[in-house]
Amino acid sequence: MALGQQDKKKIQKRDAGASGISRPSPGISDYLAGESDDFVRDLKPYLPQELVGGVVPHIPGTEDEAVWNAASQACGTEKIHYCFSIDDERIWYLACPSAILASNPDSWCPLAAALPGNSEYWDRETVYLYEQEGVASALRWDPETGRMQVFLGASRTILPRVQSMDANFVTINPEVSDIVPWRNRMLKTEKLARATAKMLVVSGIIVAVSAAVILAFSWISINLLQRNLDTVKEQTQQASIQLMRDANSAMKSDTIKHMVRIQELLDSLARIDGTLVRYEVNQGRIEWEALVPRAFAVEAMSKLSAQPDSEQKEKDGRLRIKGTR
Numbered sequence: 001m002a003l004g005q006q007d008k009k010k011i012q013k014r015d016a017g018a019s020g021i022s023r024p025s026p027g028i029s030d031y032l033a034g035e036s037d038d039f040v041r042d043l044k045p046y047l048p049q050e051l052v053g054g055v056v057p058h059i060p061g062t063e064d065e066a067v068w069n070a071a072s073q074a075c076g077t078e079k080i081h082y083c084f085s086i087d088d089e090r091i092w093y094l095a096c097p098s099a100i101l102a103s104n105p106d107s108w109c110p111l112a113a114a115l116p117g118n119s120e121y122w123d124r125e126t127v128y129l130y131e132q133e134g135v136a137s138a139l140r141w142d143p144e145t146g147r148m149q150v151f152l153g154a155s156r157t158i159l160p161r162v163q164s165m166d167a168n169f170v171t172i173n174p175e176v177s178d179i180v181p182w183r184n185r186m187l188k189t190e191k192l193a194r195a196t197a198k199m200l201v202v203s204g205i206i207v208a209v210s211a212a213v214i215l216a217f218s219w220i221s222i223n224l225l226q227r228n229l230d231t232v233k234e235q236t237q238q239a240s241i242q243l244m245r246d247a248n249s250a251m252k253s254d255t256i257k258h259m260v261r262i263q264e265l266l267d268s269l270a271r272i273d274g275t276l277v278r279y280e281v282n283q284g285r286i287e288w289e290a291l292v293p294r295a296f297a298v299e300a301m302s303k304l305s306a307q308p309d310s311e312q313k314e315k316d317g318r319l320r321i322k323g324t325r
Contacts, residue, residue, distance in 0.1 A: 094109060126140075138158060
């Protein structure tokens with residue numbers, strides 16, 4: 001019978017020896033909790049005295065919860081160790097009470113390597129055997145119901161019973177099998193709590209250091225800003241002094257003098273029915289022009305120190321005079 005691709009890989013792995021063993025590695029929670037250096041990678045094979053197995057439907061994201069619920073009911077306690085694999089939309093698991101592992105804490109069950117999807121699994125027609133210190137275990141599938149069955153007991157009792165079955169037999173060799181570590185929900189929860197506490201401490205330190213850096217930066221910025229304010233204050237004072245000088249110069253201008261002069265001209269011309277038509281200041285020189293009746297022209301020119309402008313003749317018959325003061 002021709003071997004499948006998966007079977008060939010298993011044979012090649014067995015021929016290669018223990019160098020191809022897949023060992024557990026620290027997870028994210030181990031690194032966050034700072035326990036990656038204490039993580040045990042080299043687990044020892046151990047067959048628990050009380051071992052149960054079963055299968056539950058696979059619902060993605062609820063694997064641990066489903067296995068823990070089923071295994072804790074089977075073992076009669078919530079303090080259990082379990083392992084599982086996922087295959088054919090079902091979860092296949094093994095579990096035992098945590099107290100059974102009191103003398104073998106850093107261990108794993110080689111029978112877990114025969115769960116569907118793991119390294120020692122071939123098919124459901126095969127019976128998987130493992131023996132250790134006079135205790136034997138067997139993992140098989142009932143050909144009628146398809147349910148997984150776990151046999152555990154003394155070697156002299158279990159081995160003859162299993163060998164009498166009409167099936168193929170595979171003895172699990174833990175030296176060449178991929179290690180399947182136990183899982184424990186309570187230990188995982190406590191590890192996550194330690195990781196959370198450590199992250200809170202680290203976050204607090206980072207926040208404190210960041211606050212200190214911000215305060216130092218603010219202090220330095222305030223000092224630099226104070227110096228800049230001194231410069232701005234000096235520039236403001238200089239601008240204020242210059243503004244006061246400009247205002248003083250504006251107050252000293254002869255604008256008021258000219259306004260008074262214009263008012264005097266208007267008053268004088270009003271008495272003789274005259275009209276001021278131009279008043280111009282050009283580089284300190286004053287020039288003005290007015291229209292006066294001819295009857296009062298001599299009097300107006302004498303009083304206002306003006307001269308007649310003979311070049312222009314007005315339509316209303318008045319005379320245009322002009323002055324320079």
